[in-house]
Structures are given as structure tokens and as C-alpha cells.
Amino acid sequence: MKEIVHTDAAPEAVGAYSQATTNGELVFTAGQIPLTPDGELLGDAPIAEQTERALDNLVAVLDEAGAAPADVLKTTVFLADIDDFDEMNATYADYFDESPPARSAVQAGALPKGVGIEIEAVAAVE
Numbered sequence: 001m002k003e004i005v006h007t008d009a010a011p012e013a014v015g016a017y018s019q020a021t022t023n024g025e026l027v028f029t030a031g032q033i034p035l036t037p038d039g040e041l042l043g044d045a046p047i048a049e050q051t052e053r054a055l056d057n058l059v060a061v062l063d064e065a066g067a068a069p070a071d072v073l074k075t076t077v078f079l080a081d082i083d084d085f086d087e088m089n090a091t092y093a094d095y096f097d098e099s100p101p102a103r104s105a106v107q108a109g110a111l112p113k114g115v116g117i118e119i120e121a122v123a124a125v126e
């Protein structure tokens with residue numbers, strides 16, 4: 001059975017999607033962008049700060065679903081510019097330092113709201 005996950009600790013969706021969905025065993029997050037829960041867009045910030053905001057959002061959504069970073073099985077990182085890879089990776093490593101999940105990191109042609117990064121995850125629910 002599909003359940004919708006929603007928390008005020010992460011920004012509202014910027015389109016026709018849910019922050020996350022779960023079947024009680026797995027949680028699928030929407031791509032999280034550098035937008036604060038209050039709706040402030042950080043798209044012009046350094047990529048480290050954008051990564052931090054996107055991951056803070058991701059952690060908040062996972063927490064609402066009953067999962068933690070250690071439960072994440074796979075992430076996908078979309079970058080507007082693959083030259084930001086190293087800076088993104090350094091910040092990312094702070095969130096997934098032990099037994100990190102599988103990951104794909106790709107350059108996207110463009111991202112919603114003109115941001116530099118979007119990160120989605122699939123996690124096991126405790």
C-alpha cells in the first residue's frame with residue numbers, strides 16, 4: 001500500500017509530486033533541491049551550501065518516514081555542472097560517512113528553479 005510522506009521540516013514540493021512515498025518497507029524520496037522549509041531558494045549559493053541544504057531536506061523527509069541516513073540504499077545526485085562534483089562529494093561524505101549507500105552522480109541539462117543540485121534517495125524503513 002502506498003503512503004504519502006509529508007513533513008513541515010522540509011520544503012513543500014515545487015510541482016505535482018510528494019516529498020516521499022513509502023510502502024512501509026522502502027521509502028522513495030523526491031529529488032531534494034536547495035530550498036529551505038520556509039521557501040528560500042539557495043540556488044546561487046556555493047555548491048557545498050546547496051548540497052548541505054538538499055541533504056538536510058532529504059534527512060528530514062527520511063526521518064518523517066522512519067528512516068535515517070544509515071538506512072539509505074541508493075542515492076542519485078543530479079548536478080547542473082559536473083565540475084561541482086568534488087565540492088559536492090566533500091559535503092556529501094559528511095552525511096554518509098560509514099557504509100555509504102550506492103550512488104549515481106550525473107550532470108543534468110538543467111534543474112528545477114535553476115538550482116545547482118538535486119538529490120533523491122531510496123531507503124529501507126526501520
Ligand SMILES: C=C(N)C(=O)O
Nearest residue numbers: 015030031032033112
Ligand atoms: C524538484 C523536484 N523533485 C521535481 O520537480 O520533481
